[in-house]
Amino acid sequence: MNHNLQGIGMTSRRTRDRMIERLKQQGIRDNKILQVMGNIPRHIFVDEALASRSYEDTALPIGYNQTISQPYIVARMTELLLAEGNLSKVLEIGTGCGYQTAILAQLVEKVYSVERIGSLLKKAKDHLWDIKLKNISFQHNDGGWGWSDQAPYDGILVAAAPVKIPETLLEQMAVGGVMLIPVGTRQQELHKIIRTQTGYEDAIIESVSFVPFLAGRE
Numbered sequence: 305m306n307h308n309l310q311g312i313g314m315t316s317r318r319t320r321d322r323m324i325e326r327l328k329q330q331g332i333r334d335n336k337i338l339q340v341m342g343n344i345p346r347h348i349f350v351d352e353a354l355a356s357r358s359y360e361d362t363a364l365p366i367g368y369n370q371t372i373s374q375p376y377i378v379a380r381m382t383e384l385l386l387a388e389g390n391l392s393k394v395l396e397i398g399t400g401c402g403y404q405t406a407i408l409a410q411l412v413e414k415v416y417s418v419e420r421i422g423s424l425l426k427k428a429k430d431h432l433w434d435i436k437l438k439n440i441s442f443q444h445n446d447g448g449w450g451w452s453d454q455a456p457y458d459g460i461l462v463a464a465a466p467v468k469i470p471e472t473l474l475e476q477m478a479v480g481g482v483m484l485i486p487v488g489t490r491q492q493e494l495h496k497i498i499r500t501q502t503g504y505e506d507a508i509i510e511s512v513s514f515v516p517f518l519a520g521r522e
């Protein structure tokens with residue numbers, strides 16, 4: 305592994321271990337997730353000027369008015385997703401810098417990731433290539449359309465908040481599948497939706513703060 309991937313000083317293994325300790329204190333229990341998050345170099349997903357802050361528990365800017373999600377929320381959403389059993393196909397809406405994608409790709413069989421901002425998607429692909437993750441397919445599109453060719457999905461994880469849950473995403477869930485999605489404008493709640501034989505169960509998990517889910521692509 306080269307020096308940059310390994311990290312030094314504020315991006316070192318020790319700093320990363322502290323992030324994992326904090327996640328445990330915040331209630332993250334799944335050891336597989338903690339292990340994967342401990343191994344992924346989060347600092348390569350942000351600009352060099354911010355690398356020293358990359359293991360703090362905050363969202364950081366990644367350009368284009370977007371942010372890399374806070375480690376706690378990445379861990380929490382992943383934990384809620386995996387709690388529903390083994391997932392083979394997962395759809396992610398909002399690739400951003402690709403950090404959440406990197407975590408998912410090591411815990412499920414295959415990730416389909418959709419991002420509406422082309423330049424962000426390109427950078428994310430480069431980072432994920434650098435850390436040699438191959439079980440990911442990307443699409444530059446408005447995630448409001450989902451990814452119908454590959455549906456249905458066992459899991460859907462949405463990293464931007466719509467005002468209301470897109471119907472298309474509900475339709476692309478497998479029966480028994482789970483979706484984690486933040487909903488709302490200023491006041492947002494994380495919803496966990498399960499598709500049953502007869503309909504959908506909708507549970508509100510906690511208050512969250514995500515960038516808005518926007519239409520179209522750029």
Ligand code: SAH
Pocket residue numbers: 370371372373397398399400401402403404405418419420421424445446447448463464515516517518519520
């Ligand atoms: N998972 C990312 C979080 C990125 S922030 C990470 O780990 O860093 C949310 C991302 O969702 C942004 O990149 C934004 O451009 C994207 N986004 C917002 N609305 C979208 C939509 N309708 N379709 C696809 N991506 C969308």
